[in-house]
Every structure is written in structure tokens, then in C-alpha cells.
Amino acid sequence: MVLFLAGVLIVGGYAIRQKSFAAYNPVTATSNKHYDAQIVNQTNLKTGYNLYLDGPYNTSPTSIRAVGNGYKYNNAYVRVMQTKTTKTGSYVRLRYFKNYLGWMNVHGIKPVSFSQVAQGTMQQYDVIGTAALEPYTTQPPVIVSNGYADQAHKVLNDGSGTVVYPLASLQKAMTAVMIQQLIDEDKLSATTPLSQYYPQVPYSANITIAEMLAMTSGLENTDMTPAKQMTENQAYANMIKTLESTNNQSFAYSDANYVLLAGIIAKVTGESYAQNLEQRIINPVGMTNTFMVTGSKLKLKDTLATGYKKNGTQDYTNPQTISYARMSAIPGAGNLLSTPSDYYKFILAIRNGSLLPFDQHDDLLGYGSTYSGGVYVTRTGIYFNNGSFGGTGYNTGFFASDDNEHIAVVFSNQSPLGGNLSSKQFVSKMYDVATYY
Template identity: 55%
Template sequence: MIKRAKIERTLLLFLCGLLSAGSFAIHGLMAGYNPVLKISNQRYDAQIVKPSKTSGYPIYYSGPYFTSSSSRTADSNSSNYSNDYVRVMQTKTTKTGTYAKLRLFNQTIGWMNIKGLKKATLTQVANATMKQNDVSGSALLASAGSKHTVIVNNGFANRTKKLANTSNGSVVYPLASLQKSMTAAMIQQLISRGQLTPTTKLSNFYPQIKGSGNITIKQMLSMTSGLDNVDIDPSKAMTESQAYASMVKRANATGKTTFDYSDANYVLLAGIIAKITKQSYAQNLQTRILNKVKMTHTFIVDNGKAPSTPIALSYTRNGQTDYSSYQTASLPRLSAIPGAGNLLTTPSDYYQFILGLQNGAILTAQQYQQLLSYGSVYSGGLYVTQKGVKYNNGSFGGQNYHSGYFATTGNYHLAIVFENQDPSNMTPKAFVKKMYQVATYY
């Protein structure tokens, strides 16, 4: 009896297997299964063609194997992705056509007949991103290191004069807090040459600041010194010496050692550079950085001297109306913060500095790593909270200037964005990160 039961059970399993296989075959026929004839792993950027009112190419969930009208689709006529830019990750050819596997930023959205796509370039994707978000400014993106960079611009630096935003040096932008990494790099040079140590006390240079005996260079580099200050917008431009004297009077040591962002740290670091070298911060910046990496379109605001190159205006929109009002960059305001935001430059010039931070022109790779080791949130003018990524943002309260840098540690993927009118639908910081994502995924 036991033996007979086993035979019957085996027979039953066999019959079930046949039924299952038959069901699969019937399902395949009903769904229009197509064997793959050819595969290509060549990747490229593309734009989804806007479908007509009556038709468009479907986006299929899983491969080009089932392409009948009854097949399950992610988007029946691609209308949800109309005009979107995508990355083609792979193509497969069947008897019904060639289908592309599509990635939108970092998410795979499905497969689509390549007849519904048109090839695009990184420049087109970046340009479209600026226009779609109504950003006025200039941006430099690196998609795969320094040999694969593009520069895109949108809007006006001066609408009345029809002066377009650009990174070619015919217009400059306030660098704001992105300058802090320059100041930090020069401090790192002095540390590497034994002229300063991370544990050197602020009191060695500015003993008149209460609590300076408990503040180290390392803490100033990482914004954990407890220094705080009230920002000023002087009516007249300041010299470097006047700016340092003003900051010494305004600086307040709270005694806290948690992260607290304050320009006081970097203005005083600029003053320390001047004291140690017996030369002004401006002279050091010119010889140690600007000349080294050929930043020929960068201007130091010192004593209120205006550059010969036009400065982009800061614009504000009114609802959907762009450039409804504007403000000019206050040179006295910039002159009050040497080392922390008294530079005017372009994305292209700043990119040369970013490269020089690691290639030996300004710092060696080892010195750069030390620069990033002083804090867990912020170190050496850069935020270090995300593993493998470094970033910083700069702005001036009450104005719509914004400078942003977001990149992998080795700058393989990178975005440098200077804005003179905020995006219409996100924060300026969020837009810099979005441009970084464009550089990463396209």
C-alpha cells in the first residue's frame, strides 16, 4: 500500500508539472512573448519624445519580452515622462523592435521602444534642468572627472544691459562662503610647513578676545570654537586691518564646542595668515592660490575697489515674473569679511581651485585629507557629513546670490553652481544637489 501511494504521488506531481509548463507556454503566447535577438550594453543619454494626443510608446515593467497591448506597463503611452531626460542603460532587440532600459536619475523606470527616444547630451540635460527650475546663473558640471566637464548658463547677469550669465570671465559673482576653503587651504599649508599646529591657541594672535586661550586652530577650522559674531554692512569699505579690528570687537566666545557656523572663525584665520607671513591675506591669496592655479577672472574685494569686470546683479522674481527687482553686491559688506567671503569669481575659476586642492598645486592629497579631518560636520571650509561627498554653500542674507559646490571626494562627479536668482520651486541648496545628481546620473 505504501509503495502504491508513493507511485501515485509521483505521477500526480509529474502531471502538475506538465500543466504548469503548459500554462506558462499559453501565457507566453497570449502576452506576445518575443525572444531577444541582440543585446547592447552601450549607455547614452536620451529624451523621451512627447507623445501625440492619440499615441505614444509604452514603458514596460520588465524587459521587451511581452509587448502586446495586454502586457503590463509602467506607463501606457509615456505621458508621465513626457520630455524627461533619461539614461539608457541597455538595449535589447526582438522581432518587434529595439527596446531600451531607462533610468531616471537613480531609478529604473522600465523598457521602451527606442523610437520613442531621441539622443541627448549632458549639456542639453543640464541646460534643461536650469530652465525647468527657472534658475538664473552659471554652472559647471563634471560627469566623469576633469576631462568630461560642461558649462551651462541661463538668464541674465544684468537684464537691462542684456548681459547674459556666463562663466567665461565677462561677468563675476560673489563667491561668499565657498571662499572659506581657500582660507583653510592656506592654514593647512602653514601647518604642513610647521609654522602653525592644529592645537595652536587663538590667544597667540588675538589675546584680547575673551576666552581665546581655550580656542584652537582646529576648532576654528571645524566651526566648533564657540566663536560667534553679529554681521555688519558698513557704509564705507574697510581695509583688511580695519576688518580684523572690527571682528575682534564683535567676536564673542560662548565656550560651546559643538558645531556652530560663524564667519568670525575664518575672518580671524585670515588675520592669522597675515600675522604669520607678515603679508596681507590678499597677497597670500594671490601668490599661494590664484596665481598657482591661474584664476585669472577672480577679484579680491579689498578697501572697496571695484573690479573692471561687471558683477552679476541679485534678482528677485514677483510670482511668475522674473527679474522684477534687483540689488547690487555691496562691496563694503564683502570687504568686512576677508577670508570668509570677499571674493568675486566664476564657476570655471573656482573649479581650478577645487582641482588644485588635491593635485599638488595647492595641497597634496595627504594634506587635503588632513584638512578634512578636523571636524565631523564641517572641516576646512567643507561639510563632511556624507561619506564620499563634500559640499558647501554660500549666500548673503537679504540677497539672492547663492554659490554652491557639491562633489564626490575626488571630484569625479561635481557641480559648481552660481545663482543670481533663486529657483522657482526649490531652495538654492537643493538645486545645487540636483545639478550634482545630473552630473552623476547622466
């Protein structure tokens, strides 16, 4: 329904400020240049610029097609898709993520950089951490940070490699790639039974490598923090001792699968998981700011981000650092410290043929319909994963398109996030930023 009341247009229940236009408002110039912008200075209906469905040209007051008011989107980031200049001014067609809002007077926006969009999105949801985004495959990733890595010492989160974060479950994809490399080298097969390496695990003769990669093995475990840091062999023995094997082949997420896969890598190659990771992934990819927590004392050259809790509107409460003992108990599944920039390099390498032939990576993503090869595969054309250490404030996540055209990697050191978003939802939002801005 459309009504006109005292110079105010009512469309769909929204009051839209009317402007008078000549019966014919010709376009004098058109630009197809795309750029990022922010809708600004539109705090109410009186100051908000109208949004027009088809543009305020070739129109009149009785046929105007205003569909909204900019005040609803004040401070929102948009993408300018086209600009038209008329006798009454210049107007821009705006896209908000994948949805077109309409046309607005150019005075209702200000141009911004992609970095400003990315960092502004982190600030909007009070995400404390660092993100690496790839909006275009032909350009380097854009790295942005927000907040403190160490609030007590005023050390800011940083994307240059001076601050590292617990990688958590994102490490599983690295373990999976090494397993797939061994399959490609004919040293393993997807159907190799777990009993070949760990016969003491109940039902191990019925559990295959493929099922472990897909979390459909029936293996379950409970998180634990040992009294002190464990060596790899101690961690494998402890996992065997404490896990449960249910003989249920439905999907059930469990670190036990990837800890034992790490142990299998060591058994097959005759070298430790750490040595394999360094030789097969870290050095070839150039992950210079990635470090493993094992039984030996770790000496970092970088700042380890402190984990925090957001208490209502107060940031940086309940500071704590990750327990190295806790991390050492899950080699292959969460005993790495890294940066979004380093992990971004890994994502590129697993899909561009550097670490796996293309057909082998496709195989790695095809062992399960929910989860496969250390990532979730439930969204067509996209693979992703999320990680955390419960109760610490640390969260990690990434989303990537199959062709590496768009990538988002986010490591945060405070939870919960603003706007009632989960960590996974925010990483998905940042992927949309990389896709549409």
C-alpha cells in the same frame, strides 16, 4: 493587483495602454551603448508609451509586465543603458538619475547632449546663473548658463569668464587650505590657541585653530554693512570688536572664525591675506577671473552679475548689486568675486595634490564631524558648501566627490528657485546630473 479592462492594463492603480505582442517576440539585436535622452511627446495615457519591467520580448498579452506609462515622465531626462531590437521595434532601458524606470519603445525618447541635460535642468527650476559640471574625470568640465547677468542691458549669464559672481562662503575653503599649508610648513599647528594671535578675544586661550576650522570655537557674529569699504586690518579690528565668544564648543556657523583665520595667515606670514591668496592659490591654480574686494576701489574687466528676486512667476524683480563695503568686512570668509570655472579649478587642485599633500587634505576634512576646512563633511565620500548674501539673490554652491570623479559648481543670481527647491538642494541635484548622466 493587475487587471485587464477593454484593452487597458491596470497596474498599481495606473492605467497602462495595452499593445498586442506575438506569443514569442525574439530579440534580433542588442546594443550596450549608453547615451542621454529626453522622454518626449507623451502628454497623456493615450499618447504615452508603456514602460516594461523586463522588456516587451519573449512575452504575450497575458504575461506582459508593464509597470508604468511614459506620460508620467514627459520631458524628463534619462540615461539609455541598453537597446534591444525585436520584430515589433526597438526598445531602450531607461535610468532616471539612479533609478531604473524600465523599457520603452525608442520612439518615446530623443537623444540629447549632456549640455542639454544640464541646461535643461537649470531651466526646469528657473535657475538664473552659471554651472560647471564634471561628469567624467577624463574630460573638461561642461559649462552651462541660463538667463541674464544684467537684464536691463541684456547681458546674458556666461561661463567664459566675462561674468563674475560674489563667491560668498565658498571662499572659506580657500582660507582653510592656506591655514593647512602653514600647518604643513610647521608655522602653525591644529592645536595652536587663538590667544597666541588675538588674546583680546574672550576665551581665546580655550579656542584652537582646529575648532575655528570646524566652526566649534564658540565665536559668533552678526552680518553688517560698514559705511565704506574696509581694509583688511580694519575688518579684523571690527570683527574683534563686534563678535561674541560663548565658550560653547558645539557646531555654530559664523564668519568670525574665518575672518580671524585670515588675520592669522597675515600675522604668521608677515604679508596680507590678499598677497597670500594670490601667491598660494590664485596664481598656482590659474584663477584668472577671481578678484578680491578690499578697501581700495575695485576695477573689474568683467560684468558683475546683478542680483534679482523671483516674484511669483516674474523673473528679474528687485535688481541690486552686491555691496562692496559689506564684502570688505569679511576677508577670508566672503570678499571674493569669481566664476564657476575658476572655482572648479580650485576644487581639482585641493584634491589632486597641487595645493596640499593628500594626507594634509584628509586632515583638513577631519577637524569636525559636521563642518571642517571650509566645507560640510556630513555625506560620506562627498564634501560640499553653500554660500549667499541674504536678501540679494546671490547663491553659490558646490558638491564634489572625494576622488574628484564628479563635481558640480553652481553660481546663481536670482532667488528663490522654482519647484520649491533651496539653492543647496539644486546644487545637489546638479551633482546627481553629473553623476548619473
